[in-house]
Amino acid sequence: MHPDQLIKQIEFIKEIDKIKYIQRKTKLFNSDRNENDAEHSWHLAMMAIVLVQHANAPVDLLKVLKMLLIHDIVEIDAGDTFIYDTQKSHDNTAEERIAAERIFGLLPIEQAAEFIAIWEEFEESKTDEAKFARSMDRLEPLLQNVSNNGGTWQEFDVDYSKVYQKKQAIKHGSATIWQYAEQLLHDSVDRGILKKTEI
């Protein structure tokens, strides 16, 4: 009676509800509550819509939104990895690949392939869309940490040079936003909420 495709799609829609339980290390703006992956993905998508004019190259916004909305779905199985974790790589791991195949694999076969390809494109960060999407993913926690008096920088004792290195990904997506972000990092050092170790 119902198309077989629709049944598979509904199963996927139910499964991804679990992303709402995946807690990130960063906290909401001016808050003590951790952000979850669904909230984070929504916020990044909104940021991309609002900031797209600042992308270094013209981008296909629909593709950027798809990337940002799905980029953390693999964490349902693989969990969130803290960007400054020194034990575990944040990069596209074997664990995340298995997760992508299981979760996106709930969808009809062609759609599953499309979603896996979009997730891979985001992870590889080579196309203009992936670079701009990545810059959103780096900007949000920066804004959160600044609004939370240092947030995870303070909590996990992360210093300026490490943060600066990770945040440079913003530059590849948007030089304009990077200029703003770089200034925020300097201001954070001046305010004493981001530690700069003299070498």
Place this chain on the structure above:
Amino acid sequence: MHPDQLIKQIEFIKEIDKIKYIQRKTKLFNSDRNENDAEHSWHLAMMAIVLVQHANAPVDLLKVLKMLLIHDIVEIDAGDTFIYDTQKSHDNTAEERIAAERIFGLLPIEQAAEFIAIWEEFEESKTDEAKFARSMDRLEPLLQNVSNNGGTWQEFDVDYSKVYQKKQAIKHGSATIWQYAEQLLHDSVDRGILKKTEI
């Protein structure tokens, strides 16, 4: 130094974080925790990406996503209104309009106008994009209530005829999905999780 537009856009991005505190009446799938508006908006956007092939008419998916991602932002000021509330209308209220003007008004003027227009288009439910977006907004809580043994239908004693009436909006977005949804409603009556009063 930074474009004036970017400063306004960042202020908007910070402000909309508050949507993460707006609790809906419906609960997550198989859960006792209420869903918030950011999680809800993320889920609807994902549903639209996954289900777009079933739309009654070809739709501009980018516009649908923009509608779904922003449609509840006005609730930051106006609050969530329960769809089966008998005291307060769920429709586009004066309160929501003032909220739209304040919150979208944080953006640069042209962008503010664009966002208000998209929000209005969703509220009016006349275009193909708005109808399909609306069908996603009706389908998600239906799936949630079915997975939660009746959920808000049981909690607030809402009966079949009222639910059936509200859910018919799905038909205007997708006849295929409506066929599935209608069956779910009948099954829910059979399972005893949705009360049908004999007339």
